[in-house]
Amino acid sequence: MMFKESQIMKIHYTTGLAALFVVAVHIIVRLMTPSFSLSLLYENVINNYHNIPYSILLESILILIAIHGFNGLRIILLELRQNKPWEDGITIFTIAATISIIAYGTRTILVANWLG
């Protein structure tokens, strides 16, 4: 399926704005946690993943930043060289990297969620 560049840029701007919002919520939630210094303890991290709304927030941060970041990288790399193999190569690379990062991060969230 071929996207127009304007459609890709709409996704880029939307994910950028949405990422700004969800990361802000994430930071606020972290700051409101009383034991901020202990937040990286194993039990606390697992507890966070057991909290379903918070897990959804983390998943959305992962998806939004992966899409926005890798599309940004694609745009930067597009300006380096102008030939079809390079353009197709970086498009395939960035799509594969986005999917891989989202799949690996989602797996981490699900595994942590299932841990007792």
Added chain:
Amino acid sequence: MNQIIKKIRMLEKKNNQKDMTKINNTKAETSRQMVVLNVYRANTHRNDLPRVEKFQIPVQRWMTVLDALLFAKSYLDSSIAIRYSCRMASCGSCGMKINGVPKLACYTKISELQGNTITCEPLSNFPHIRDLVTDFSQFFEHHKEMAPFIHNNNADIKDENKLSEFKQTPQDVDNYLQFSYCIKCGLCYSACPTVATDTKFPGPQALSQAYRYYADTRDDLSNRRLNAVDGKHGIWRCHFAGSCSKVCPKGVDPALGIQLLRGHIMGYSRNENKIAKLRDPT
């Protein structure tokens, strides 16, 4: 009508103020007797090594950089290659980097420049041919891609007795008027940082012309133009550095045209008149 007259008067007043400021600022500079003209010399076809040649030029009042170059060509070295034609900033032929900034040589007075040395180099982002002459083929190709003409299927051009007329309101004209002042001198293309890295990028001139015809109510080729600019190396690669608007000798704001066209592609920009008013002198 009254509004237009009022607008013209305001622009005149602003331009007069600008001219007076320029004259006051350059009063000390006009007294120079001689300047050193550094001219970039190289012939790409003969693989010449680039060098800078110095010429002593006697300065006269109101002398432009083009006058200085022509003096050097006439009396000091006839082999200097320069492209020029109208000498009044209408043809856009004599674009070059003057002291590092893309300018029209015929529109740059020596009295406006600081110091006693003037450096003339060929425009950046254009393939070099010889001395101050560059190749505009790629630039004009990008321009042609935007279909820079009014196309209308309803126009009756076959029957001369029944010529069609397309009426436009002054507001319709205001939407694109400033972009129609473009003389295709290539200064914006030379100043654009995106063109410097991405040769497939159409550049500010072509993109602003795409907007100029897109905004023209007489034209019906809008979709073709939007498709032409909506590619991997199209309008989205503009970084909005704004250097194109800064160097334009005709007061065109290509960066504004690019942003307005982007807005149309995104489907939210329908406020050209409001934006145009923001640029009005108050």
